[in-house]
Amino acid sequence: xxxxxxxxxxxxxxxxxxxxxxxxxxxxxxxxxxxxxxxxxxxxxxxxxxxxxxxxxxxxxxxxxxxxxxxxxxxxxxxxxxxxxxxxxxxxxxxxxxxxxxxxxxxxxxxxxxxxxxxxxxxxxxxxxxxxxxxxxxxxxxxxxxxxxxxxxxxxxxxxxxxxxxxxxxxxxxxxxxxxxxxxxxxxxxxxxxxxxxxxxxxxxxxxxxxxxxxxxxxxxxxxxxxxxxxxxxxxxxxxxxxxxxxxxxxxxxxxxxxxxxxxxxxxxxxxxxxxxxxxxxxxxxxxxxxxxxxxxxxxxxxxxxxxxxxxxxxxxxxxxxxxxxxxxxxxxxxxxxxxxxxxxxxxxxxxxxxxxxxxxxxxxxxxxxxxxxxxxxxxxxxxxxxxxxxxxxxxxxxxxxxxxxxxxxxxxxxxxxxxxxxxxxxxxxxxxxxxxxxxxxxxxxxxxxxxxxxxxxxxxxxxxxxxxxxxxxxxxxxxxxxxxxxxxxxxxx
Amino acid sequence: xxxxxxxxxxxxxxxxxxxxxxxxxxxxxxxxxxxxxxxxxxxxxxxxxxxxxxxxxxxxxxxxxxxxxxxxxxxxxxxxxxxxxxxxxxxxxxxxxxxxxxxxxxxxxxxxxxxxxxxxxxxxxxxxxxxxxxxxxxxxxxxxxxxxxxxxxxxxxxxxxxxxxxxxxxxxxxxxxxxxxxxxxxxxxxxxxxxxxxxxxxxxxxxxxxxxxxxxxxxxxxxxxxxxxxxxxxxxxxxxxxxxxxxxxxxxxxxxxxxxxxxxxxxxxxxxxxxxxxxxxxxxxxxxxxxxxxxxxxxxxxxxxxxxxxxxxxx
Numbered sequence: 001x002x003x004x005x006x007x008x009x010x011x012x013x014x015x016x017x018x019x020x021x022x023x024x025x026x027x028x029x030x031x032x033x034x035x036x037x038x039x040x041x042x043x044x045x046x047x048x049x050x051x052x053x054x055x056x057x058x059x060x061x062x063x064x065x066x067x068x069x070x071x072x073x074x075x076x077x078x079x080x081x082x083x084x085x086x087x088x089x090x091x092x093x094x095x096x097x098x099x100x101x102x103x104x105x106x107x108x109x110x111x112x113x114x115x116x117x118x119x120x121x122x123x124x125x126x127x128x129x130x131x132x133x134x135x136x137x138x139x140x141x142x143x144x145x146x147x148x149x150x151x152x153x154x155x156x157x158x159x160x161x162x163x164x165x166x167x168x169x170x171x172x173x174x175x176x177x178x179x180x181x182x183x184x185x186x187x188x189x190x191x192x193x194x195x196x197x198x199x200x201x202x203x204x205x206x207x208x209x210x211x212x213x214x215x216x217x218x219x220x221x222x223x224x225x226x227x228x229x230x231x232x233x234x235x236x237x238x239x240x241x242x243x244x245x246x247x248x249x250x251x252x253x254x255x256x257x258x259x260x261x262x263x264x265x266x267x268x269x270x271x272x273x274x275x276x277x278x279x280x281x282x283x284x285x286x287x288x289x290x291x292x293x294x295x296x297x298x299x300x301x302x303x304x305x306x307x308x309x310x311x312x313x314x315x316x317x318x319x320x321x322x323x324x325x326x327x328x329x330x331x332x333x334x335x336x337x338x339x340x341x342x343x344x345x346x347x348x349x350x351x352x353x354x355x356x357x358x359x360x361x362x363x364x365x366x367x368x369x370x371x372x373x374x375x376x377x378x379x380x381x382x383x384x385x386x387x388x389x390x391x392x393x394x395x396x397x398x399x400x401x402x403x404x405x406x407x408x409x410x411x412x413x414x415x416x417x418x419x420x421x422x423x424x425x426x427x428x429x430x431x432x433x434x435x436x437x438x439x440x441x442x443x444x445x446x447x448x449x450x451x452x453x454x455x456x457x458x459x460x461x462x463x464x465x466x467x468x469x470x471x472x473x474x475x476x477x478x479x480x481x482x483x484x485x486x487x488x489x490x491x492x493x494x
Numbered sequence: 495x496x497x498x499x500x501x502x503x504x505x506x507x508x509x510x511x512x513x514x515x516x517x518x519x520x521x522x523x524x525x526x527x528x529x530x531x532x533x534x535x536x537x538x539x540x541x542x543x544x545x546x547x548x549x550x551x552x553x554x555x556x557x558x559x560x561x562x563x564x565x566x567x568x569x570x571x572x573x574x575x576x577x578x579x580x581x582x583x584x585x586x587x588x589x590x591x592x593x594x595x596x597x598x599x600x601x602x603x604x605x606x607x608x609x610x611x612x613x614x615x616x617x618x619x620x621x622x623x624x625x626x627x628x629x630x631x632x633x634x635x636x637x638x639x640x641x642x643x644x645x646x647x648x649x650x651x652x653x654x655x656x657x658x659x660x661x662x663x664x665x666x667x668x669x670x671x672x673x674x675x676x677x678x679x680x681x682x683x684x685x686x687x688x689x690x691x692x693x694x695x696x697x698x699x700x701x702x703x704x705x706x707x708x709x710x711x712x713x714x715x716x717x718x719x720x721x722x723x724x725x726x727x728x729x730x731x732x733x734x735x736x737x738x739x740x741x742x743x744x745x746x747x748x749x750x751x752x753x754x755x756x757x758x759x760x761x762x763x764x765x766x767x768x769x770x771x772x773x774x775x776x777x778x779x780x781x782x783x784x785x786x787x788x789x790x791x792x793x794x795x796x797x798x799x800x801x802x803x804x805x806x807x808x809x
Contacts, residue, residue, distance in 0.1 A: 036766075038532065038576035038577055038770065039576065039577055039578050044545075045532050045533065045534075046532065046533050046534025046535070046536065046537065047532065047534070119540075119544075120544050121541060121544065122533070122541055122544050122545045122548065123541060124532075124533040124534050124536060124537050124541070125536050126537075126538050126540075126541050127536060127538065175577075175578045175579075176578070176579060190587075190663065190758065191577060191579070191584060191587060191758065192587075192588065192758025192759075192762060192763060192766075193660065193661060193756075193758040194660075216660065216756070217756070218659070218756045219753065219756070220753045220754060220756065222643055222754065223646075223658070223659055223753065223754050223755065223756050226643070226646045226647070226650060226651060226658035226659065227657075227658045227659060227660075227756070229650075229651045229658070230646075230650040230651050230654065230657060230658035232650075232657045232658050232659065232660060352769075380526070380769055381531060381769065382525070382526025382527070382528075382530070382531045382769065382770070382771045383525050383526055385526065385527070385530045385531060385535070386525050386526050386527060386530065387525070389530075389535055390527075390530065401535075403536060416535075
């Protein structure tokens with residue numbers, strides 16, 4: 001009997017929602033995210049959750065990322081680059097206003113860039129602005145940026161959420177009341193619960209199709225499942241429980257989008273700590289790892305194997321997974337050659353995400369099979385940053401590097417995995433001043449091969465990005481080229 | 495009486511000072527830098543220094559303790575490191591959910607426990623008693639988060655009577671707000687009610703075997719009359735003690751339930767703040783809870799003195 005009641009309830013609920021749907025297309029949406037932003041200033045924190053809510057919806061930069069990760073014009077309608085590659089002249093879009101009604105002009109651009117690179121700047125990606133020598137407002141609609149040397153990724157850098165344009169008049173309250181230029185404006189934040197945005201009627205570009213957006217924050221994977229199932233939320237972007245995805249795929253009420261990210265998940269190796277300072281040991285490590293088993297076991301099959309530190313969807317990606325194919329016999333042989341016929345002991349420090357905690361157990365078992373014993377410790381993020389990232393007190397760790405296009409970290413010998421290769425550093429320095437696309441592509445391929453050959457880290461997989469949404473929600477981004485939930489083109493199908 | 499009052503007051507003040515020191519020092523040794531947490535892995539060393547300075551993290555331990563404790567004496571809880579809003583405001587907002595939720599759960603638990611406990615005690619050894627004891631045993635044993643998930647499955651996903659979580663806010667109307675707190679309150683109340691019912695039953699049975707109950711029975715009262723007129727009032731004292739303890743637990747101890755139902759309550763605030771190393775929030779919330787417990791104890795001490803004159807003159 002109870003089954004009957006449940007069925008009746010379902011039927012009447014379905015009938016109710018069907019009749020409501022017929023009345024008129026919905027113009028509001030509830031989008032759930034796992035993490036809540038600590039505050040609402042994308043230019044002074046690393047928290048990806050800030051960009052997840054505000055990037056492109058509320059704040060825009062000179063350039064921006066499109067859904068496929070390419071860099072397209074944002075507040076700058078067009079630009080010219082001087083012969084020597086050092087001077088960028090940006091022509092701003094017409095009629096752009098901030099949400100408080102004031103006009104957005106070259107003075108605001110100058111203010112934003114100068115603020116980010118200032119001495120007292122709290123910008124988490126200050127390196128993006130490193131090469132800027134001066135920013136000048138030529139006239140209200142034109143800005144000239146001069147670099148100290150040519151920088152092939154300058155337009156890419158300006159597309160980051162950390163480089164969005166803010167206004168000097170409203171900067172004081174940006175952390176709780178952000179004022180941007182985007183298609184949505186901030187309306188309300190109930191801390192711990194939700195952030196509301198509403199349509200910006202005076203938007204300079206194509207207006208948003210939704211009138212109201214609510215971001216809800218649900219961190220617990222079980223609660224996330226329940227909220228989507230009960231249709232409390234219309235979409236869950238970055239759904240945290242991959243094990244539940246097949247259930248949603250089978251349910252006609254929902255659509256499941258599994259996109260790619262910029263998150264290279266790696267078994268980070270302390271290149272300065274013996275025995276990992278021996279490339280033979282690192283090579284043995286690489287062959288001891290069965291990537292597919294980790295993807296299946298830790299990520300329930302979602303994730304693309306990688307053999308180097310580069311996103312597979314990038315046109316310059318080289319598939320180097322063959323360099324480090326799973327072969328435990330070879331691994332044992334290499335270990336013996338390196339002087340460790342009986343293996344050795346090391347530490348494996350795991351940050352909180354499930355890819356690390358679940359993946360860590362599997363990797364520990366795989367390493368044990370070739371004689372490497374790992375002592376696993378689970379760390380909170382704050383501890384991980386202190387011990388592993390800053391203190392470099394670790395043998396192995398698992399972490400996903402989610403910043404786009406971040407192969408440059410291998411050119412920093414003091415970076416936590418401490419890879420020090422002068423050739424690679426020169427290659428990256430050359431790349432920075434090269435703007436010819438064909439040459440750049442060639443150099444990037446070379447860079448991927450170098451770190452793969454040096455077995456700097458264990459390259460596991462590219463993190464997948466699952467979104468579960470109501471089947472009638474259209475226009476959501478599938479991939480996550482940057483941490484953003486761009487809702488400007490989202491609408492409900494009739 | 496005045497002497498007793500002053501003595502209690504002094505011990506209250508001392509407890510608060512000691513508690514504040516313990517809380518501050520305990521969090522001081524927790525590894526992790528809030529600035530590093532906020533700026534992430536690409537931050538430059540000079541940027542970190544700027545932020546640490548902005549957050550007031552550069553002073554010595556002693557300076558920071560007095561800045562914090564002194565601020566609290568003036569009612570200023572400081573500014574959250576991560577949210578950049580006054581801590582007092584944040585706590586205030588969260589209390590609007592945690593306090594009603596705790597009260598709601600307490601009322602439910604009392605409404606279930608009292609009749610069940612009294613019924614079981616009055617029918618000692620009968621099938622009813624065995625049933626109540628069995629069910630409450632189960633209630634104590636079942637983890638409340640598991641029970642919560644079960645309720646979400648049935649009432650939110652299948653029946654669609656409730657939403658799976660979240661809080662609609664008091665602006666949405668009293669009934670709607672109460673409705674969104676119902677599943678979490680039931681989940682919290684179940685184990686509490688089970689404990690309370692068992693305490694109620696055993697306390698009643700104890701009093702029922704007292705001499706004065708036998709006297710009452712000898713004077714001609716029925717078992718039921720003796721229970722209602724004489725035993726119940728006397729049996730309530732341990733029950734009330736338990737209720738008091740449960741309330742302070744419910745106020746801050748609902749972390750898991752708040753996570754299951756994604757409610758923005760005090761428990762979740764503490765949980766998030768610990769992982770973000772937003773220590774000033776953690777310190778202030780914990781201090782507030784300590785304050786609440788100490789003040790309640792003080793009030794209870796005072797009440798004892800009123801009830802029991804011996805306490806005023808002794809010592």
